Structure formats: C-alpha cells, structure tokens
Amino acid sequence: MTPTKLGGPIDLDKTLLSGQVFHWTRCADGSWSGLLGHEAVVVSEKNGQLILHQGTADRVARYFALDHPLEEIYAAFPEEPMSQSALAACRGLRILRQPRWECTAAFITSSMKQVAHIRSMSLAIRSSFGEAVEGSEINAYPAFEVLAKATEPALRACGLGYRAENLLKTARLLADGTIDLEAIAKQPTARLRQTLQMLPGVGVKVANCILLFAYERLDAVPIDTWIHRILLAMRKGRKGTPAQLATYAHRRLGPYAGYVQQYLFHHARMMKKEGRG
DNA sequence: CGCCAGGGTCTCG
DNA sequence: CGAGACCATGGC
Numbered sequence: 001m002t003p004t005k006l007g008g009p010i011d012l013d014k015t016l017l018s019g020q021v022f023h024w025t026r027c028a029d030g031s032w033s034g035l036l037g038h039e040a041v042v043v044s045e046k047n048g049q050l051i052l053h054q055g056t057a058d059r060v061a062r063y064f065a066l067d068h069p070l071e072e073i074y075a076a077f078p079e080e081p082m083s084q085s086a087l088a089a090c091r092g093l094r095i096l097r098q099p100r101w102e103c104t105a106a107f108i109t110s111s112m113k114q115v116a117h118i119r120s121m122s123l124a125i126r127s128s129f130g131e132a133v134e135g136s137e138i139n140a141y142p143a144f145e146v147l148a149k150a151t152e153p154a155l156r157a158c159g160l161g162y163r164a165e166n167l168l169k170t171a172r173l174l175a176d177g178t179i180d181l182e183a184i185a186k187q188p189t190a191r192l193r194q195t196l197q198m199l200p201g202v203g204v205k206v207a208n209c210i211l212l213f214a215y216e217r218l219d220a221v222p223i224d225t226w227i228h229r230i231l232l233a234m235r236k237g238r239k240g241t242p243a244q245l246a247t248y249a250h251r252r253l254g255p256y257a258g259y260v261q262q263y264l265f266h267h268a269r270m271m272k273k274e275g276r277g
Numbered sequence: 278c279g280c281c282a283g284g285g286t287c288t289c290g
Numbered sequence: 291c292g293a294g295a296c297c298a299t300g301g302c
Contacts, residue, residue, distance in 0.1 A: 019283060111284035117300055118283080161298030166285080203285045224283035241292080265283070 003044075004052045007066040011092030012045040015064070018093055018266040020213050022106055022119040023126065023138060033137070036063050037099055040136035048092060054135065065094045073218075073256045080252070082230060083260050086267035093266060095212060095259060100181040101174070102141045103214035108170060108201040109163045110209070115269075117159070124158035148175035166201025173199060189217050204242070212258040221249045221261045226268050 016024045016032055024034035031044035031053060041055035043064075052060055061067075070092075077083050109121045123138060129146050130139030147155075148171040155164035173179055184195050189211060196207040204223075211220035223231065223245060231245055232238075234252060253260040 107283080110282095112282055112297085113284090113299080114282045114301060116302095120300085156298085159299065161300095162296090163285095163298080201285065205284060209283070222283065225281085226283070269283095 001052075001054060004057055005046075006043075006050040006052050006057060006061045006064070008045075008050055009048040009070065009092050010045060010050050010064060010066065010094055011048070011090070012043065012050065014090055014093040014266060015096065018090075018262060019115045019118075019269070020209075020262065021096055021098060021103075022115070022122045023141075025137070035133060035136055035138065035140055036060065038131070038133055038140045040133050063097055065097050068094055068218075070094070073259050076254045076256050077260055077263075078252060078254055080234060082234065082264060083253070086260075086263040089267045089270070090263045093263060095218060095262060097216060098214045099141075100185075100210075100214045101144055104170070104181065104196070104199070104202070104210050105141065105144075105147070105167060107206045107209045107213075108167050108199070109160055110206065111163060111201070121159050125155070128154065128158055144171040144174040147171035163201060169200040170202070185215055189220065192217070193220075204246075208258075212262075218256050218258045219250070220258045221246065221253060222258075223249065224265070226265050227261055230264050230268060 012032060024032050026032055031042055033040070033042045035041065036055065036059055039055055039059070041060055042053040043060065044051045044053060050064055050066065074087060077087050106118060106122055110118045126139040126141055129142035129150060133140050147167065150168060152164045152168055155168055160167060174181065179195065179198065184192055187195060192215060193204070193207045193211060196202050196210055197204065202210070208220045208222040211217040212222060221227070223242070228245070231249055235248060240248070249261070250257055
C-alpha cells in the first residue's frame with residue numbers, strides 16, 4: 001500500500017521501547033512491524049508524524065492514541081524537576097490503547113522480570129499457541145480460550161516459571177465467563193482495579209498497568225521498583241506504606257499521572273542504559 | 278558469578 | 291495491619 005500520514009506528533013521509538021508493549025520489532029530501516037490483534041501492521045515516523053505502511057488507518061491511529069492531547073497533558077505535568085526533565089527527554093511518547101487480554105496476559109508474566117524477558121516470553125507464547133498471520137513474522141497472541149486449554153508445563157516451557165500457573169488460572173477464569181474483560185470496561189476506575197485484582201497474578205501494580213495501557217485510565221500509576229525509588233526521592237526519602245505512596249503519586253503527578261509515570265520510568269531506564277555505555 | 282528484575286500471595290507476629 | 295519468605299528464570 002502507499003505510505004499514508006496518520007498524524008502526530010509521536011516518537012515511535014520511545015513509544016514502543018518504553019515497556020508498555022513487548023512484541024514490536026524495529027526493522028533495519030527504522031520502521032516498526034507489529035500486530036494489532038490478527039492484523040499485521042508496519043509503521044514508521046517522519047518529522048514526528050506517524051506513517052502507515054501496512055494496516056488499517058483508523059485502527060492504527062486509535063492504537064497509537066493519536067487523539068491524546070499531548071500539549072494539554074504536558075501542561076499538566078508537575079513543575080517538579082524530575083518530571084520536567086523526563087518530559088524534555090521523552091516528548092512524543094504516547095500511551096497506547098492495547099487489546100485488553102493481550103495486555104493483561106503480558107503483565108501477568110511481568111512480575112520480577114526485565115522488559116527484555118517479558119518480550120521473549122510473549123514471543124514464545126505466540127510461537128507455541130498463537131495463529132499465524134499473513135505478512136507477519138510473529139503469530140497473533142493466543143485467545144484466552146486457547147490458553148485455557150494449555151498445560152502448565154507447556155507454559156513453563158515458554159520461560160514463565162511460577163507465573164505459568166497464574167496465566168493459566170486467569171485464562172480459565174476468563175474462558176468460563178467469570179469475568180468479561182470487555183464488559184467491565186464501563187466500571188469506574190477504583191472498582192475496575194478491584195475487579196482486575198480478582199485475576200490470579202494481578203495485584204495492585206499489574207492492575208494499574210492494565211488500567212493505564214488497556215482501559216484508557218490515564219491517571220492510573222503503576223508503582224514498580226523504578227517508580228518506587230523515584231517517588232521516594234520526590235518525598236526526600238520519607239518512606240510510607242504502599243497505599244500512602246500511591247496517594248502521594250496521585251496528588252503529586254496530577255490528572256495525567258499515568259503519563260507522567262511512564263515518562264519517569266522510560267527516562268530513568270534510558271539514563272541507566274547510557275551509564276553502562 | 279551474583280545481583281536484580283515494570284510483584285503477587287501466603288504466613289506469621 | 292505490616293513485615294518476610296517464597297516463587298523461576300534470564301539479562302547484565
């Protein structure tokens with residue numbers, strides 16, 4: 001197809017390398033290939049604009065959240081120095097709108113894992129259980145109905161370790177209709193967080209990742225080890241319970257706290273990578 | 278090689 | 291309620 005300009009501004013590398021999604025692959029020419037469900041997509045970036053090379057324009061534009069009002073979001077960033085330097089370093093990073101199940105499954109496997117290994121687990125699960133997609137190197141993420149029929153050893157063979165049991169139990173809860181990831185989207189955030197935490201392997205941190213990345217709750221703040229350290233630094237080392245830290249994050253990071261959090265997270269990781277050379 | 282990773286859950290005091 | 295142990299695996 002003829003390359004089409006979809007809009008922007010966007011920083012594609014930062015968006016796809018910031019640890020919110022794990023299956024995209026950067027090609028030698030700088031373009032990115034990935035999947036939206038069962039559709040193969042190829043995109044690139046030119047002058048801060050998203051260029052579509054393969055895929056359905058409106059679906060891709062929605063996935064990359066080109067409608068998020070970045071300037072309004074940036075205006076709501078805290079004046080606080082760490083947030084401002086993260087903003088300066090990560091302009092154009094967008095929070096994607098991911099498929100619910102795929103995002104839920106990926107973050108169930110994420111506990112005590114580095115981003116690189118979450119990716120390898122995702123690819124292994126796709127390879128073992130997913131359907132082939134024409135025009136794509138990788139398979140689609142398997143539906144929960146498919147994983148519900150898998151075995152724990154088969155999931156462990158994908159590198160999941162103790163997380164295999166959680167993913168399997170969650171897939172079975174969804175397959176038997178106990179929870180409907182689409183129907184619960186209309187719940188208010190606090191209740192939706194509680195509902196998600198009914199899934200095995202989903203605690204408050206993973207629930208907040210799912211809220212932010214798959215349910216458009218841009219004020220949700222996942223507090224992992226990185227954000228934990230950053231919040232403690234903002235509080236000048238003053239400690240507190242997880243709930244107190246969450247309340248602090250909410251108040252301090254503002255109405256788009258999830259966006260601020262993602263910029264802080266990505267910026268901190270990139271700084272460490274630079275430090276290693 | 279030893280440390281730590283986008284944690285959750287259960288048990289104990 | 292809060293702290294600690296335990297859970298597998300791989301990158302660095």
